[in-house]
Amino acid sequence: MALVVHASPVPSLIFSKPEVFRGPTISDLSEKLRKIGVEEIPRSLELSEDDLPALTEQPIDCQVPLIDFSLLQTDRRKLAKQIGDAARTWGCCQLINHGIPVESMQHLIAESRKYFELPAERKLKVKSFVGDNTSWKLSSLYWAESWMIHGTGSRKDIDEKILSAWPEGNTAFRNLTADYVERMQPFTKQMFQLYAEDLGLEDIDFYAKHVDSSELTIRWNYYPACPQPSTVLGAKSHTDANLITFLLQDSVGGLQVEKDGCWFDVKPIEGALVINISDGFHAWTNGLYKPVLHRALVNRNSPRLSLAGLWNVDDSTPYVAPTELVDENHPQLYKPIKAGEYKQNLITTRSKVDMSAKQKEHSKVLKGLGQLDKWKILA
Numbered sequence: 001m002a003l004v005v006h007a008s009p010v011p012s013l014i015f016s017k018p019e020v021f022r023g024p025t026i027s028d029l030s031e032k033l034r035k036i037g038v039e040e041i042p043r044s045l046e047l048s049e050d051d052l053p054a055l056t057e058q059p060i061d062c063q064v065p066l067i068d069f070s071l072l073q074t075d076r077r078k079l080a081k082q083i084g085d086a087a088r089t090w091g092c093c094q095l096i097n098h099g100i101p102v103e104s105m106q107h108l109i110a111e112s113r114k115y116f117e118l119p120a121e122r123k124l125k126v127k128s129f130v131g132d133n134t135s136w137k138l139s140s141l142y143w144a145e146s147w148m149i150h151g152t153g154s155r156k157d158i159d160e161k162i163l164s165a166w167p168e169g170n171t172a173f174r175n176l177t178a179d180y181v182e183r184m185q186p187f188t189k190q191m192f193q194l195y196a197e198d199l200g201l202e203d204i205d206f207y208a209k210h211v212d213s214s215e216l217t218i219r220w221n222y223y224p225a226c227p228q229p230s231t232v233l234g235a236k237s238h239t240d241a242n243l244i245t246f247l248l249q250d251s252v253g254g255l256q257v258e259k260d261g262c263w264f265d266v267k268p269i270e271g272a273l274v275i276n277i278s279d280g281f282h283a284w285t286n287g288l289y290k291p292v293l294h295r296a297l298v299n300r301n302s303p304r305l306s307l308a309g310l311w312n313v314d315d316s317t318p319y320v321a322p323t324e325l326v327d328e329n330h331p332q333l334y335k336p337i338k339a340g341e342y343k344q345n346l347i348t349t350r351s352k353v354d355m356s357a358k359q360k361e362h363s364k365v366l367k368g369l370g371q372l373d374k375w376k377i378l379a
């Protein structure tokens with residue numbers, strides 16, 4: 001049965017067989033499939049063999065580190081060591097008691113979900129591009145929709161950006177996002193100080209001093225329920241191309257991280273923040289911290305929501321590792337990469353790949369690290 005819903009923009013990557021199924025959003029498609037009892041997703045959406053979310057055995061005694069941030073009050077050194085160890089071995093951890101109230105995070109998730117549940121034609125009314133790259137885009141990942149705001153990381157800026165992109169939007173959603181960002185900024189500084197302590201840097205603010213001038217992208221990811229979850233991914237395996245990512249996920253589950261060739265579930269924990277080391281921090285620590293390869297699975301029964309707070313230093317700052325991290329045994333790994341240069345390179349490469357619409361190459365580029373290799377200093 002052919003379903004045609006006329007709306008635009010229609011992402012060509014997702015709907016490459018428009019004569020069979022067309023819908024303005026993945027939620028819309030998912031709902032239509034459910035209503036007519038179709039148990040199969042369009043063939044054009046299926047992943048290639050290489051990208052299939054194969055189930056791997058997860059050693060039961062091995063889990064993403066769960067760290068209690070309240071140690072900050074009682075044993076700061078221990079906390080610094082724990083987050084540092086997690087960054088070295090996993091490239092990620094889950095943090096609880098970080099000071100951002102659990103209820104406000106839950107409210108934010110609930111209000112965000114309402115946005116994605118709006119009818120497609122209302123979602124599509126939200127501005128697509130606002131001047132400085134504040135954007136709303138569909139299906140940036142895979143069986144997913146996303147909404148993205150890009151700003152300075154100050155409450156005021158994020159608030160204004162959301163208002164301008166969605167003037168008729170939901171005030172509670174805007175306020176909760178602004179509250180969240182306001183709390184995230186001092187917390188981010190603390191995290192960077194702890195990382196500097198773990199790394200034994202003399203200047204404890206080596207990284208933290210950049211936070212005030214840093215950029216923050218907030219990306220809401222929404223993964224509608226999928227009738228054939230084993231044939232698609234919500235987000236293909238990738239490392240994030242920014243500096244560090246703070247991820248808030250709802251209670252559904254689906255995020256996985258890679259370690260030593262195995263995929264591990266990042267089990268949802270109420271009020272926890274998932275901290276992911278991205279490409280930039282890997283370069284800025286001369287390779288000591290691992291950029292975590294991660295992906296998102298989808299499921300048959302329930303939509304899932306996550307909210308990624310992607311920090312990046314301002315475009316002109318080069319990732320030059322502190323002198324303490326470079327010596328004869330640890331020679332400098334990368335030429336100084338300016339954050340903006342790295343980002344631009346990635347955008348250009350991705351758009352080229354998107355145009356050619358080759359899924360396999362697209363997934364390679366998403367792996368991010370492939371891009372960092374371009375700056376590698378060869379021995």
Ligand SMILES: O=C(O)CCC(=O)C(=O)O
Pocket residue numbers: 219221235240247249254255294295296305306308
């Ligand atoms: O939804 C998730 O858990 C992962 C999202 C993600 O990797 C991203 O936004 O970069």
Ligand SMILES: [Fe+2]
Pocket residue numbers: 238239240294
């Ligand atoms: Fe990611």
